[in-house]
Amino acid sequence: MPALDLVANVVVSGLLTGLVYGLMALGLSVIFGVVRVVNFAHGEMMTIAMYAATALFAAFKLDPFLAMLPIAAAFFVFGYALQAGFINPFITRPEHSQFMLLVAIAIILVNALLMVFGPDAHNVQVDYQLESFEIGPVLVDKARLYAALAAVIAASGLFAFFRFTLTGKAIRACADNYLGARVVGLNVKHLYSLTFGLGAMCLAVAGCALVLLVDVTPPLGPSYTLLAFVIVIVGGLGSMGGALLGGVLIGVSEALAGLFIAPSAKSMFSFGLLIVVLLLRPQGLLGRRT
Amino acid sequence: MAILAAVLIALPAFAGNYALSVATLILYFAYTGQAWNVMMGFAGQLSLGHAVYVGVGAYTAGGLFFHFGVGPWVGLWAAMLVCVALGLVIGFLAFRFGISGVYFALLTIAFAEFTRIGFDHFGWTGGPGGMFLRVAQRDTWDLLNFRGPPLMYYYAMLALTAGAFALCWLLLRSRAGYYWQAIRENEEAAQALGINTFRWKMLAVAISSAMTAVSGVFFAFYYNNLFPEQIFHISRSIEIILGPIIGGIGTLFGPVLGAAILTLLSDSITEALAALGWEIPGIKQVFYGIVLLAVVMFLPNGIWPPIARRLRL
Numbered sequence: 001m002p003a004l005d006l007v008a009n010v011v012v013s014g015l016l017t018g019l020v021y022g023l024m025a026l027g028l029s030v031i032f033g034v035v036r037v038v039n040f041a042h043g044e045m046m047t048i049a050m051y052a053a054t055a056l057f058a059a060f061k062l063d064p065f066l067a068m069l070p071i072a073a074a075f076f077v078f079g080y081a082l083q084a085g086f087i088n089p090f091i092t093r094p095e096h097s098q099f100m101l102l103v104a105i106a107i108i109l110v111n112a113l114l115m116v117f118g119p120d121a122h123n124v125q126v127d128y129q130l131e132s133f134e135i136g137p138v139l140v141d142k143a144r145l146y147a148a149l150a151a152v153i154a155a156s157g158l159f160a161f162f163r164f165t166l167t168g169k170a171i172r173a174c175a176d177n178y179l180g181a182r183v184v185g186l187n188v189k190h191l192y193s194l195t196f197g198l199g200a201m202c203l204a205v206a207g208c209a210l211v212l213l214v215d216v217t218p219p220l221g222p223s224y225t226l227l228a229f230v231i232v233i234v235g236g237l238g239s240m241g242g243a244l245l246g247g248v249l250i251g252v253s254e255a256l257a258g259l260f261i262a263p264s265a266k267s268m269f270s271f272g273l274l275i276v277v278l279l280l281r282p283q284g285l286l287g288r289r290t
Numbered sequence: 291m292a293i294l295a296a297v298l299i300a301l302p303a304f305a306g307n308y309a310l311s312v313a314t315l316i317l318y319f320a321y322t323g324q325a326w327n328v329m330m331g332f333a334g335q336l337s338l339g340h341a342v343y344v345g346v347g348a349y350t351a352g353g354l355f356f357h358f359g360v361g362p363w364v365g366l367w368a369a370m371l372v373c374v375a376l377g378l379v380i381g382f383l384a385f386r387f388g389i390s391g392v393y394f395a396l397l398t399i400a401f402a403e404f405t406r407i408g409f410d411h412f413g414w415t416g417g418p419g420g421m422f423l424r425v426a427q428r429d430t431w432d433l434l435n436f437r438g439p440p441l442m443y444y445y446a447m448l449a450l451t452a453g454a455f456a457l458c459w460l461l462l463r464s465r466a467g468y469y470w471q472a473i474r475e476n477e478e479a480a481q482a483l484g485i486n487t488f489r490w491k492m493l494a495v496a497i498s499s500a501m502t503a504v505s506g507v508f509f510a511f512y513y514n515n516l517f518p519e520q521i522f523h524i525s526r527s528i529e530i531i532l533g534p535i536i537g538g539i540g541t542l543f544g545p546v547l548g549a550a551i552l553t554l555l556s557d558s559i560t561e562a563l564a565a566l567g568w569e570i571p572g573i574k575q576v577f578y579g580i581v582l583l584a585v586v587m588f589l590p591n592g593i594w595p596p597i598a599r600r601l602r603l
Contacts, residue, residue, distance in 0.1 A: 038392050086587075093590060095391055096336050100535050100586045103528060107579035114572030218572075222524065226403065229396055264418075268407040274400045279387050 005137035010255045012138050016148040018251020020209050022244035023151040024224065025231035026158065027202030033238035034175040034195045037087055037098050041106035043224030044113075045200060049075060049207025050216040051113055054122040064124055064208040065150060072204040079200025083193040091192075106221065114218045121215035129212060147209035152244075154205040158198065159240055171195050175238065223267075230274045236287025245285060298448055302441050310440050316553045317447040318508065323533035323545030324454040325501035330531070331540030332458075332467065333494035334474030335384075336395045339402030341526035343373045343499045346405065347506025348516055349415050352423055355510075357414070362436040362511050369503045377499030381492050390477075399524060406522030420517040423510065436511045443512055450508070451546065454501060458542055461497075470494060474540070536585050538592025547594050555581060 028042050039045075052071050056062045086105070090098050128142040162168035171191050174181040181188055214220075227250070235246020250270055257269040277284065302310055326340050350372045351365030360368075380401055384394050410418045425437070436446075461467050469490045472480040481487050510516060520526070537548025559577050563569065585593065 038395075089587075095395070096330065096531075096535060096539065097586060097590055099336070099338070099395070101583065104579050104582035104586055107582065108576055111572035111575035111579065115570050115576065119571060226399065226524070230400075233393075233396060262411070264410060265407060268404055271400045271404040271407070275383075275397065275404065278389060278393060278397050278400070279383055282387070282389060282393055 007256075007259065008138050010259050011252055012140060013144060014252035014255025015248055016140070016144040016251075017213060017255070018248035019148040019151045019244065020206055020213070020247070021227060021231060021251050022235075022247020023155055023202055023209070024206040025228045025235065025247050026155055026240055026243040027199035027206070028228045029232045029235070029237060029240065029243040030158070030202070031196055031199040032232065034171055035083070035087070035091070035192045037091070038095070038102065039199070040099060040102040040225055041109060041221075042203065042228050043226070044106045044109040044221035045075075045079075046203040046207040046210070046224055047113060047216060047218065047221040048109060049204045050211040050220075051117055051122060052204075053208045053211045054124055054216060057124045063126060064211055065146065068150065068205050068208040071208060072201045075200040075204035076197040078197075080193045080197035082200075083196035084189070087196070088189050088192060106225070110218050110221050113221075117218070119217065121217050123215040124211050126212065143212040147212055150205060150209045154202060155240070155244055158202065161198070162240070167191075167194065227267075227270070230270045233274055233282075233284055234277045236284025239284065239286040242284055242286030249285075295452075302444060307440055310444050312553060312557060314440065314444045314447050314512075316550050317444070317451045318505065318512075319529065319533050319549035319553065320546040321447065321451045321454050322502060322505040322530050323537070323549055324451070324458060325498050325505060326530050327534045327539065327545050328458065328461070328501065329494050329498035331534065331544070332461070332470040332474065333491050334470075334477075335491060335494065336391070337398045337498075337527075338395045338524070338531070339398030339400070339527050340498075340502060340530050341522050341524070342398075342402040342405050343377065343502035344506040344509060344526065344530070345409070345516075345518070345521040346376055347373050347503030348510040348521060349409065349421070349506075350503075351507040352421055352510035352516055353415050355423055356421055362507060366504060366507050369507050370500045373499045373503035373506070374496050377495045378492060381495035385488050385491055399527075402522055402524065402527060406518050409518035409522065412518075415516070415518075418518060420515055422516075423514040425514050443508075447508065450504065455542060455546070457501075462542070466490065466493060532582070534592075536582070536592060538594035541592070541594050541598070543598070544592050544594045547597075548592065551593065 024042070024046055028039060031037065031039050031042075049071055052074075053064045053067045056067045056071070057064065082105075086101065087098075090101055126143070128146070131142045133140045133142060133145065162172060170181070170186050171194065173184075174186060174188050174191050174195075178188065181191075231246040231250050232243055233246075234249060235244070236242030250273075253269055253273065254266040258266045261269070301313060305313065322340075322344065326337065329335050329337050329340075347369035350369040351360075351362055354360035354365045354368060355362065380398065384390070384397055389397055409415060415421050469480070469485050472483070472485060473487050473490060477487055506521075509521070532552055533548035534545040535548065536552060537546065538544030556574070556578060559574050563574055563577075589596070
């Protein structure tokens with residue numbers, strides 16, 4: 001039985017990382033909840049953001065938190081274009097077609113990254129990555145804390161958008177009732193594209209935050225896609241709080257599983273949890289039963 | 291049809307060993323794709339974790355051979371049994387709890403990933419280091435132990451693919467086939483007509499997983515090495531479904547055509563890139579992905595249906 005302060009450190013670390021995962025999953029939840037398309041290129045898109053952050057850092061010594069702004073803006077445009085150009089025509093197609101479309105896009109993205117950046121790991125070296133705050137027995141990494149803060153701020157911003165703006169309400173209307181939204185005259189295709197753009201922005205922020213915590217390689221994309229899906233299903237589709245909660249849960253459980261069982265078995269626990277949730281409570285912890 | 295059969299049977303006469311291995315690979319994907327097609331194209335259940343059946347089948351037969359010297363013909367039945375059991379468990383969990391569509395697909399992915407990591411820690415089958423089957427001499431046709439020259443494997447795979455084709459043809463024309471089509475088109479309407487959708491979906495899963503198990507057994511004795519990271523990986527599952535989706539889901543020729551096109555495409559892209567001197571890692575997959583994208587966008591029902599219309603089949 002590991003020492004209590006080791007467990008506490010692991011839990012805190014998992015919690016903070018989990019918030020960043022939660023932001024990534026939030027993007028997916030928003031996209032899936034509104035557009036109802038399984039974005040199998042989700043992790044791959046975040047990997048692009050991570051590479052962009054490393055590139056900007058390498059070229060301009062730009063701190064990833066500052067790089068968030070231009071990358072998020074670029075990603076909004078990218079997401080919008082992707083939805084408007086490729087995915088909108090597929091909304092009425094059967095699920096396996098949508099899935100194959102995004103798998104094809106994911107394959108292109110991952111391998112384009114491989115072509116441009118090569119298979120070696122890239123990362124960002126900032127001073128505060130090596131520093132930490134001491135709160136009692138727990139050592140909190142500064143980089144991890146800042147990353148989690150960025151995630152929470154971004155998530156709150158998105159939440160406020162959906163709650164308090166007209167466009168946000170319109171998007172929620174599309175999610176609730178496609179036909180009704182069109183009947184009242186909402187430009188659903190445009191709103192779908194907006195939603196995808198917003199989801200992509202989440203990925204940009206999450207990616208820039210994550211690049212401080214992990215080294216980035218092209219194969220990271222598919223594994224993050226799967227992780228995002230586990231979190232979204234566990235937390236609850238269509239629930240933004242659920243995505244964050246799911247992220248924290250997965251982050252902490254993976255950290256604890258890594259500590260108590262074996263580091264390589266971390267994901268096994270997540271997938272086991274996914275199976276259990278799918279069977280017992282498919283709407284997730286905070287989702288609504290449709 | 292007869293011409294195609296004649297060509298396939300006579301192929302080894304004028305094809306070298308490399309071409310033969312490519313042909314065997316095409317048939318392998320055609321067969322496995324056909325097996326997946328039973329679950330998807332016939333019963334409408336999207337399985338994105340089909341590699342789990344290949345892997346479990348391969349490891350069951352391989353493990354029995356490795357540890358107990360049990361020949362592939364006996365191992366085959368054991369593999370089929372285990373895979374059918376696994377398929378029925380997954381099917382039962384999914385259908386009883388009313389999981390379908392995207393959620394079912396994610397469930398299958400979760401099972402495949404769970405099994406992959408599980409086998410990484412499973413000592414009896416060698417763990418992450420993999421399992422290596424004893425390779426006996428390859429000159430004579432040893433059907434009992436399924437060891438022989440590439441020619442033997444080609445004909446074995448050809449026989450399997452032809453058998454699968456015949457089986458699917460029969461199934462489509464049977465009562466099961468009509469029930470499946472009804473379930474695929476509108477499950478609620480089918481239930482309203484009194485079809486026990488649960489039973490027929492389970493049948494599709496059982497047949498599909500049994501067929502895929504055979505694929506796994508072939509894989510084990512053809513390649514003679516098994517690694518959990520490779521055989522259960524989600525890219526294997528995607529490879530399996532690429533053929534039928536490109537070729538045409540729910541059709542008989544679709545998986546065969548799709549597998550042929552994809553394998554030949556993959557090989558020709560490699561050749562073309564080598565000839566052009568563009569040896570950048572990843573570039574081949576980008577081309578591959580672009581072709582995939584184009585087919586998905588412009589030929590949504592696959593490549594076979596327009597060809598079938600042209601041939602007036």
